[in-house]
Amino acid sequence: MSHLASGRYNPRMPPSLTDTLLDWYGNHARDLPWRRTGDPYAIWVAEVMLQQTRVETVLPYYRKWMARFPDPKALAEASSDELMSAWEGLGYYRRAHNMHLAAEKILREHAGQFPQNPEDLRNLPGVGKYTAAAVGAIAFGADVVALDGNLRRVLARLMDLDLDPRSVEGEARLLGYATSLLPEGRASAFNQALMDLGATICLPRRPACDACPIAGFCRAKAAGAQMDRPVRGARAGLPSVRRVCGVLPRQRSVLIGRRPLGGLLGGLWEFPGGDTADNEDLEVALRRQVLGQLGVRVEDALPLGVYRHSYTHFQVTAHAFICAWDGSEPTAFEHTDLRWADVDQLAANPMGKIDRTIARDLKERAEAG
């Protein structure tokens, strides 16, 4: 049924664009598990997981997470290992730590009920402008726009914005435009309609304008400028970091250390090691890092492999070595914990991409004898 026909026409906004968009959404909304609930906790979990991550990737994590931690209480009571295991592979691990802290706060300060007040929402650890707006609009029906990457792109094209939408002025222009389109009381459908349009039709490299329900309103399309919108700010190439990793074996076990909470990959387990200095010899760097982190001297180092991974802001090349050391007992100088893990059981320890690959190689070597 048309929204005009349903009487939801509002003369405050350009009605036909909004109505056309909402009609399309009414018929084409993606069927996603977090859309079948009004539970703000479940909506928050989905919104956090979806940051920087595709829906298809999030779906199995979301189902597993909601089965294991169905409410703030279950999440607050989870151990760090449980949490990291449920999150492993999603990346940006700080999100999981912040959710844990937020759940504890909800239990402590809101009697386990997810807060509705915008100020309380923003005061939850890890809840920034976008998440507060998304949860506010989708779970509580607040009349706000949640500007994520999809919305920025679609709106920048619709209004043919000639500014970087991430600049202060660009964002203000986008928000002003989106707010002028926002139908009162229907922010949940409006935001999700734009999210879906951005994820399925108004794609970054290949916008399917022929299939777009609001193509007739799109100023970038009219100007033939879809591919020039959004305008991108200057981006430098990714800096690269060179690392060394030491595998210290003892019978069938190897030593792993837990990274401190808060930093990159915080709370995950890793093989000891660290960055090399500029032009530093790899084995010299390995001895220096292992001595500094564990207080033991590497006496011999056998190359295991070279591993590469790109994060958002830099790329890492890690050189792993199997080490013979002076036999003294390692001490955790930089890790929060050390553990001797059986090579077959390494998979049970939450790890980042590179360490997970090293662990897999070690297991394959052990199986090959």
Ligand code: SF4
């Ligand atoms: S017409 Fe093309 S560029 Fe404009 S909103 Fe639709 S898909 Fe995006």
